[in-house]
Amino acid sequence: MSIKLQSNRTILLAFGSAILVLIAVGLFSYRGVVESRSSAGLVEHTRDVLREFRQLSLAVETMSSSLRGYIISGDETYLEAMRTAEAAMNRERTVVRDMTKDNPEQQRRIAALDVLVVEWEQLSDRIVAMRRDSGLEATIVAFQDARGELINKSFQALRAEMIAAEISLLSVRSLEKEQDVEQTKLILIAGTLLGLLITGGAGWSVQRDSASRARTELALRESEDKFRRLIDGVRDHAIYMIGPLGEIRSWNPGAETITGWTFAEVSGQNYSRFFTADDIENGRPAELLRRAAANGHYEDRGTRVRKNGEQFAAQATLTASHDAEGKLRGFTVISRDLSEGKESEARYRGLMEAAPDAMVVVNQSGEIVLLNVQAEKQFGYHRDALLGQKVTSIIPQGFAERLIADDLRSAEDALAQQIGTGIELTALRKDGTEFPIEIMLSPLASAEGILVTAAIRDISVRNAAEKHLAQMEERYRGLLEAAPDAMVVVNQGGEIVLLNVQAENQFGYRRDELLGQMVTNIIPVGFAERLVADDLRSEEDALAQQIGTGIELIALRKDGSEFPIEIMLSPLDSAEGTLVTAAIRNISVRKAADQHMAQMEERYRGLLEAAPDAMVVVNDAGEIVLLNLQAGKQFGYRRDELLGQKVKNIIPEGFEERLIADDLRSEEDALAQQIGTGIELIARRKDGSEFPIELMLSPLENVEGTLVTAAIRNITARKQAAEQLLKKVDELYRSNEELGQFANIASHDLQEPLRMVASYTQLLSRRYKGKLDSDADEFIAFAVDGASRMQRLIQDLLTYSRVGTKGTEMVETSSEEAFQQAIMQLQGAITESGALVTHEPLPMVMADETQLTQLFQNLVGNAIKYQAPGVPKVHVSATSNGDKKWKFVVKDNGLGIDAQYFERIFGMFQRLHKREEYAGTGIGLAICKKIVERHGGSISVESQLGHGSAFGFDLASVSRDT
């Protein structure tokens, strides 16, 4: 209560002060505002004054300018203006005077101004008069009188002073105004902050108070609870509170136990009902109260009555309790059942109450006669709600049935309870929810017969845990089954406790055949031993498993066959101790592959040794890792001298570089090796001498990386041979050249003297024919003839030799065109003989056009020349033989040739006819032959005497890939 008051006060105080502060702030602000407004007003005012000053100055100026105007012009209108300005000035003067009433300085100045004004008026009057009377000249003189100027100057000075004063006043006032505004702002802010602070503080303090109050209340409630629990915990004493007149206000289990009444039944009723009829008659209950009230407490022994009417001896202590004001609030009654037998029951009850599990005592009819607070909690019922209820309402099945049986516990149940797991049933809460329980039953002899005590434990958590565990096991089992390797789980005793389907397959057993078996039945050696060892894995094994190769062992199938395996072990903690999971992999394939590999290596090694060439195997660091006998011999080293050496030492250049290159073989090298010539390099022997070699490389993959096998062939001999060949060819070429030149020169130089001879003999013939004797004519004729023939021979020889020397490159040539050219050249002969020359389409060939033309010319010319009677016919055709050559045929219907001469006719200067019969030196066909052979073909003839001839030759067709 006082707390509340105090806090109230605090609140009041706090809020009160906050409000005060706010009001103060408000007032200050208001004042500030007012002040600032007034200062603003002052500023305005000063501005106004300045404005008026300006007006004043303006008026004055107008006055003086008007006067000047009048003086100069004499125009009365100026005077008018001046009067008007004067009036304005006077008005202004008054205004300004009024406005600066508060400023004595200004007032003084205005007074001075007044004086000046008077002077001015006097002066102006005089001047005006003078003007009117004396005219301009005089007036000017007068006006230039210093007086006028002085007045003006004074006025200016005064005006300046006044303005300056007002301006400074203005700035001061402005500043004041600013300051006021600032001040107001500051006050406003500070005040607000203060207000907030106070409010905040008040609020916080209130909050704190209420919190502490709440705490206090909580503490109070807790202590009340504690108290209650205490009371409730007492089972052998009735502890209850009654009002001043004895009305029962509280109860406890003890009271319930002793009297048999529930609180519901006795609440509000007078406690006298526990007294015997006699006591009640005698007014004992009330007397006890009186005594207790008087003395504070009272002890009494007497007889009390239980619910069932049974009387019992009881000892009761009454303690009076008062409230804060001393008024009697009521009594606390503590009474004890003094009757025997109740002691142990009470004790029993006490134990039951104290039990951590829910305890329920059930009679033979299945009714709950006793329960503890845990039971209340578990099932969500109030004690009196359950007492007398059938136990089936909380344990629908399993409990009641067991009561009926004569033997309260069956053998299994007895066993179950022995091993501490009890009977699992389902219980039903008041709210209808079910939960799994485990009950332990034990009989209890009592006055009312055999009762059954049931300790009830809520096992929902345990069930959940078990379910989770089961799930995990399932999952594990699933993984195990799905594993591609055979998986076997072995316990410390070496027995197989778990395996998967793969294990079944691998070992050829059924699952149940292996479960429980010793693992040595399937892995005779190596597994079980490892289990026994404290360290499940030795260092090597641990390492092996680290590098993923596991432990290699031999496994035994059901049918007795063995196969190599690799096992990977891992421990697995379980309820039954440390188990070992083994992943078992059948490595027979791998082993076979390894073996095969080893075999291949052996074989390879064998081949290497036996090879006729030097063989060297080099790793990618350029070191020789393997070599054969030949290699040693070739290079003059012992085998061990070369092993490990850099291959550079025997092949200084070209080999190592090719190793470094990603592509082991460049295109050229690849090509070279394709055509079987390899890479040509220089090798060096141990003695330093060098020799040319041919290298054939091929890569070799193995565990250690890429090795390169090199077959090294000493090609000294070959190279020498090649060089020889080249030399020979060179010589031949040169000699050929010479020959050609020789022929050329010879023919050419022979021409000259020959021409002389021929020409002069002809001249002789011309000049002296018929002038000498007939012998002379004949001699001359022969000489001429001889010379002519010689000339022709030499010409032909020259032509022949030129086929070789003057020949040009073979290019794509149209044989059709060459043919036409030849025909043109032969036109004369064709026309003369009336020959019919036909041809089929002729192809493109690789040829020297000039020579081809010559060829056609010779052949067709021959065909016409050696004609048979009738119309000479010549036909030229060409056929392809695949895609490399064209076979040309020049067929005629001429004389034909005797077979025995087929060869001879192609010889030089070979003729089959007398000179007189047919002209020609006999070199035509030799030239044809030479031309054809130069074109890489061959020429031949088919003929029959009297049936014409067919000359055939072949030329290379134009290559398709160009």
Added chain:
Amino acid sequence: MSTRKATSMDVLLVEDSAGDVRLTQEAFRNSNLNIRFHVAVDGTEAMAFLSRTGAYADAPRPDLILLDLNLPKMDGREVLARIKANDSLKLIPTVILTTSDAEDDIIFSYQLQANCYLTKPVHLDAFDGLVKSISEFWLNTVKLPQQSHFRKS
């Protein structure tokens, strides 16, 4: 067709072979024109003749030059080059008359601006015919610059 008067024409034959010289002369004799024949047996003589130096101070300016290529001392090719390098001499038609039918010689000659290139035929009749053609063509058919232009001043 020709405005040629019946004045004689001068032909310079540069030829080292006496036989050939005689043959050529004979051949020209068969043509009908009034031709005065001059012979130089080597390049040097030819140049002396053409430049009218030394012994040849009074030599006439030829209307046609027949030039063999293979000459002793100064070679015919050089003579050709010199002739065609000389502003005056180059106006004289220079016909190469040689035994060579080498393509190189032909090209070379035309490059040096020989007026034409002829190979001496092997046979006499052909030779005669050739000479006839030459004289007919170069001395009768073609227009030649007037001699009066080249009078020494």
